[in-house]
Amino acid sequence: MKATVEISMYPFNQDFIPPIKSVIAGFNQYPNIDVVTTSTSTQLYGDYDEVMACVTAELKKSFEEFGFAVFVAKILGRDVRKPFTEDNQA
Numbered sequence: 392m393k394a395t396v397e398i399s400m401y402p403f404n405q406d407f408i409p410p411i412k413s414v415i416a417g418f419n420q421y422p423n424i425d426v427v428t429t430s431t432s433t434q435l436y437g438d439y440d441e442v443m444a445c446v447t448a449e450l451k452k453s454f455e456e457f458g459f460a461v462f463v464a465k466i467l468g469r470d471v472r473k474p475f476t477e478d479n480q481a
Contacts, residue, residue, distance in 0.1 A: 393470040396437035396446055399432040402460040410457040419447035421433070436470050 402410040415433055418426045424437040424445055435442050443466075450462055469475070 392439045394442045395467040395471045396435040397432050398464040421445045
């Protein structure tokens with residue numbers, strides 16, 4: 392199954408740019424996941440299990456390195472870049 396995750400990070404840190412850049416850099420280390428970053432969020436596209444493992448690992452690293460932050464995510468069970476068809480669900 393494919394997945395799309397759109398995620399935004401809100402660090403509780405005066406210097407908020409380094410934590411955000413670190414999480415985005417972490418997402419980009421996964422070769423099987425397409426990463427698109429905009430000014431307000433980052434979208435991850437790929438196999439559901441791989442995308443969710445990536446999100447879990449990178450959020451944990453962020454909490455351990457930078458402390459408290461809020462992440463807001465939308466998780467969809469398909470690749471939204473492709474037209475909605477029965478084939479796009481798998």
